[in-house]
Amino acid sequence: MSLTDQLNDILTSLGGFGPMAWLSAAFCGLLITELILIRSTSRFKTRYWLAGLSISSILLAGVWTVLSPTRGFLFMHLLFVDNQAIYFQVVIALAGVFVLLYELLTTPPSQVHQQKEGFLPFEWYSILVAMTLGLFLMTVSVNLLSIYLSIELVSICSYLLTAFTADRKASEGGIKYLLFGSVSSAVMLYGMSLLYGMTGTLDLTAETFGIELASQDAAVATVAILLTLAGLLFKLAGVPFHVWTPDAYEAAPVPVAAFFSVAPKVAAVLVLMRIVTALPVGSSIAQTLTGTTTISLQTPLAVLALAGILIGNLSALRQTDAKRLLAYSTIAHAGFLLVGVVALTEAGFEAVLFYAGTYLFISLAAFFLIDLLARANGTDLTISQFAGLGPKFPLLSVALTVVMLALTGLPPTVGFTAKLLAFSALFDAYQHTSDNWLLALFVLGLLNALISLVYYLKIPFLLFFRPALASSEQPSTRKVVKPAVWLAVGLVVPIIVLFLKPDWLLQFLTGW
Template structure:
């Protein structure tokens, strides 16, 4: 392509790159606003920055929803399709909800509860959202790597943003494991480039080149490339950072980590897996060569996440291991390698947004009601009678995370495992049957630790020296309860989401 054609393509691509450009401008504007508001009252500065951040994200979300442009951008570096739009809306919604919750619980300047985040966190959330937007659009190994690194750098900074020892340790561990996964991913990408001669996942040469390689070699290269995505998903074996980072980070940051990076990573995961050819010469790599390794990774994540969560006494660490288990459940749909499985992944990612954020917000509010920064399990004893609305809402969320009716968690797992069983009937792979059986068994095992908090809330007496409950912000309380109600609504009306997904 000549230079003039490249310039023309760049100019034409700007029309489909509007939300990303807007987020870039908003990020720079927010940095400038921080400087301009430096001499103002802290409470006023936080309100302005929170309002500007939420407003910028809402504009980006609306722009994404109404953007008519579809197709390749910047010479096949990026690709805008309906699936990218769907995941971008999940990312924007999670960012808006997290920012709104944080602004509500820390609105009072004299509020003593909670680790108040520095004002720099608003601009970092915008930058991280921009990185995840780019991840959802990336169909080139180079753009995938750069967008993941942008998200990772922002994640490290958000984890270590508070100036205390725990935050510093969590940030350093996150950084070290992130550096290792990035190095492994980059090595895998170099192998894929050497095998195919292209970085473009959508190029014919990519699939043809892989099909001409021995299946074990191509599988190893692909798994190495998926390392960075498993890191963002909190998937095994790149999950070790998760409990320390979640425990060190303030609740809004941990809640954001549990949803948005997973949504962006799972779409890139689907794009990479789908880039493998369906058919090829005997002994060559095809899409089914990844099925067994992915089934093992999914099963390992489910087992490690659930079994380790049984021993946790800190609520944030429990939710961290729950996040690892749910990363495994997310991969169940990918393992199916059929349209039903891919649609199940989209449904699971969309509904997990409400379940995970609801869990973090409600647990945080119950801790705040006792004027405590701690999120240990014992402190929830007897709070069901003192905070009945929050306790009932948290019980609903815990049932949803387990995957029990009448919550949408049941629907999400039903769709995923139905697609997996369909794939097993087609391939007769024993690993798929093992994943099916043990995955369903682990859904029951998870009930033990998910129901532990509701059990403490309603069936354990409160300590005699329990402090007078603190008043909680109405907006944060209403938002958290609404998330629990949405999990019930989507169980009764899953078509609100499935019809949309079917049209992607």
């Protein structure tokens, strides 16, 4: 390609890169705005200005990405904008807006002025915007280099957000997160170097990538791909790179943990789908990996999905802290997200899109409602402290019960529909391949719903069927801000509505 053509391609690509460029400018602008405001006005007003600007920036980026007419490759096959990428960017933007709103509504002025324990410094707004930028880039990356750089941007922001609060637990969680993240990044980079050596290109959509990979030894090529997936499994909280999850979630403030539970996962699962299926440019990876008898990722992915479901559910059974319980829950749900990918069919990928979109509401609602109940009761997030709170806080308790049913995958919640779609696609794939690992994933994955009943319904059981703590043990209740309650309860509405009308989202996904 001539220099003139390269320059024209760059200029043309700027239109599709607009949301990412806007987030980059917003990140720099927030840093400068903070320096100005903190010297010219009160901390309280500074926080409101920064929160408002952050919410507006992320919301505008989400709207921009939907309205932008640009589709296709950007910057000479470095990025690729399609409807899947836009859908996941909208999910990520909504997650960012919701957690920023929740943090704004639940942080009292006294905590801002005195910087009490658990207070998030003002820098967290700009770091969250930068992390959103990295996640947006992940969703459009189809080049090994851009995938690696975007994952590293997300990882660095994640480490900072985990260790932001000034306490020992946050520092410990941040260090563990950093160490495990460094190992997974190194493994991923080694796998990418192997793929580059085998294929001679970093472009996943290049015709030579599939052709050269198919000419390699099957075992070596499979190992190289699995090593490359290490960084994605780390962001997905997938086995075996899941060990950091409970400590990081417990250490991070609730808004940060809630964002971690959704946004990095949906971005990582999209990159994973791109790697195992590639885009329809010449000879795709999907044709290379599934159209021959030499290389197949179905069985390894099925094993990883099953391991994630089992480890997440079994580990959650003995948890006493609500945030650690939800952390292990996200490990299990990472396995359920992989179920649709394992199918390697169009129905399976549509199930992943549906699961990711609905999991946004389920996971955020779970974190927000548990935190609000703990705040209202003046307690920490220990599960036993929720005993007898149902009659005292009926709205929050009923909403949390609905969310727990959704996490289990029971009707009348959209969690049931999401799991039904994923496992239906998996069973269809088994009928075509007769792979026993797919059958094992299907059977044991469904049986794990029974295991998850034990710990998901533990909190509703305590809320409504156990007496409140004795007066000597009962802490003083605190007033909870009503807008925060309505935000958390509002997230429960789509969980019910999409169960009754799943075709609203399904038609959008299939017809877009």
